[in-house]
Amino acid sequence: MDWLSRAADDPHACRALWTESPDALQLVATGRLFDVVAMPWGLGLTVLGQLYHGKRCMAGAVVVNQRREKLGFLVGPGAHLVWPDLLASAGGDPTAATCSGRDGYLLAPGPFFAPDAPCWWQRGPVGDAGDLTNLQNLADAVAAVGRLVSLSDAYVTSVVGASGER
Template sequence: MALTEWTRSMEWLAAASADPGACKHEWQNGTTGVALLAAGRFWDVLVVPEELGLRVADLLDELPLLDRGPCLLDTRRRRVGFLLPPEPRTVWVGTGVRLLGAGSWIAAPAPHCRWGALRWLVPPDGTGTLNIPEVMEVALERCAGELSRLQGRAAPAARDRRTALL
C-alpha cells in the first residue's frame, strides 16, 4: 500500500472513531494496534461466519469490474465483516448473520494490517468505496448454496430483496 493511499485510508477509517487522533496514534504507535470504530454513520458491517465470508470474498475477488469494498477477517471469532453503505431499514437474514449499524462498534486494525488474528482481507482504499448490497446478496446466496450442497443440505429458498440466506 503506497504511503499516500495508506494515509488516505487511515484518515477515512479513523473518521469513524470517537477520537480520530487517538485512533491513528494507536494504529501507528499503540500496543494493540486496534481501535474501536462506530458503525452506522459512514458504513454498516455485515458479519457472517468465516467459512461463508471467505468464499464470498473469493467470489467478489473474481469479479474484474467490481470495486470491492473493505472486508475484515476475525480469525478468533471466526467471522468476516463486509463494510456496506449504512441503511437502517435493511434486513439480512441467515444463520450467524448480523448487521452492525448505528449504536454498534467494531474493533479494527490499521488499514494496512494484512496479518494477525484481526486483519483486512480487503483494506479500505480511503475513497469511501463500500461493498454493494445487491452484489453481496447474490454472492451470499450463491456461496451459501455451494456450502449447503457440500455439506449435504438443501439451500433455503429466497425470501426478499437484500435478504442473505445462509
C-alpha cells in the same frame, strides 16, 4: 485509514495511535460511515471468492476477526435496516450473516499487518469513501453460496444414502 479513523469516537486519538503503532487495534463505530455484515469465515471466504470476477474484485473492505472466526464486509450506512429482507429476497438464509449498524462497533486493525493480531484486513479500505461493498452484490453472493452448499449437501446425501457408505 484516515477515512476509517473518522468513525472512531475520537478520530484524532485514533489517527495518532495508528501513526505511532500502525498495527494497533481500534474500536470504531458502525452506522456513521459504514455498517458491517459479519459471517462465519468459511462462508465469508467463499462469498469473497464469489465477488471476484476475473482480476476485478466486487468486494470493498473486508476485515477478518480470527478470535471470533468471522469476516466482516464493510457496506453503506443504513444497511442494517434492509439486510435481512434483502438477503431473503435474493434467496438466502437471513440468519447466515448479521449486519451491525448504529450502536455497533468494529474492532478495526491498523494499516499494517501484525502476524499475531486477532484482526487484520483481508481487503483494506482505500480512498476517501472507504471502498464499501455493494449490498445487493453481497446478498446475491451469500445466497449463491447458500444454494451451492445445499446442492452439495443433497448430492452427498444421495451418494451416501441411508447406509452411510460411499
